[in-house]
Amino acid sequence: MIKVDDLTKEYHKVLAVNNMSFQVEDGQIAILLGPNGAGKSTTIKCITGLLRYKGSIEIEGYENKTVDAKRVFSYVPETPSLYDMLTVYEHLEYIASAYNVKNYEEKVDLLLKRFELEDKKYKLGKELSKGMQQKVSICCGLLTNPKVILFDEPMIGLDPKAIKELKKVFLELKENGCSVIISTHIIDSIDEIWDKAIIINKGNIVIQTTRDELDKKKESLEEIFFEVTEG
Incomplete structure (x- = not known):
């Protein structure tokens, strides 16, 4: 589980994230949605420990910047950052060594x-x-068998077959009790797999909802998104 409480981040007195709270349970797929400049990237950087912030972020009960939290957390960034002179296999060997993955x-x-x-x-x-x-x-990101995993725009650049395979991976992670967060602009790409939606705008969470709640109201996620972000 990942739990975010009262997350606030300012850049030179500009409020980028305002008192944001949410959690993603074990075996739940949550999507983080918002227009450009909504605060998604800042939120992601806080969760991954790349920024200082006010508030609390816990991963499996551990403060997110601790070694214990990092052992059970994986992050797949929007822009891959590979080492130029390592082979594909060496990248995976390196991750296995860093996370002490046995028999990998x-x-x-x-x-x-x-x-x-x-x-x-x-x-x-x-x-x-x-x-x-x-x-x-x-x-x-998958090699370490994470308990919590964050994907930032994971489908950009992928071919249709890889996208189909990645969707299967999301569901397998869910079945294995992993907490999955997917940040994306492409609502249609994840429409059939999400459990919880967190929509942010101008640094605030404007709505948190579940698939069941929307189904009962007979509303679509896309309709809700434009309603709360564009008025």
């Missing part, structure tokens, strides 16, 4: 096969297309 070889092979990277395993990071780099980044 079989899982690495399965991930490479699943995302059609088998023939790229000895390619250097700098030799890969953006889509291939994104696949490697996803594989690295």
Whole structure:
């Protein structure tokens, strides 16, 4: 589970995130939505420990910047950041070593096969297309068997087959009790898999809702999104 309480972040007296609170339960897929400049990127950077902030963020009961929290947390950024001179396989070996993942070889092979990277395993990071780099980044995020995982625009640059496979991964993570957060602009891309939606605008959460709540009201997520962000 990830729990965010009273998260506030200012940049030179500009309030980017205002007293934001939400949580994502074990086995739940939450999507973080908002127009450009809403505060999504700042929220993500706070969760990942890249920014100082006011408030509290706990991952599986641990303060998010602690080693204990980082052991059970994975982050797949919007823009992949691979090492130019490491091969695809070496990236995964590095992550396995950093997180002390034992007997990782079989899982690495399965991930490479699943995302059609088998023939790229000895390619250097700098030799890969953006889509291939994104696949490697996803594989690295999954290798550690996280309890909480955050995906930032994970489908950008992926081919249709990889997108289909990634959606299966989201559901498998859910079934395994993982807390999944997906930040995206493309509502249609995740319309069939989300459990909870957190919509933010101008640094504030303007609505939190679940699929069941919207189904009862016979409203679509897209309708709600435009209603609360555009009035």
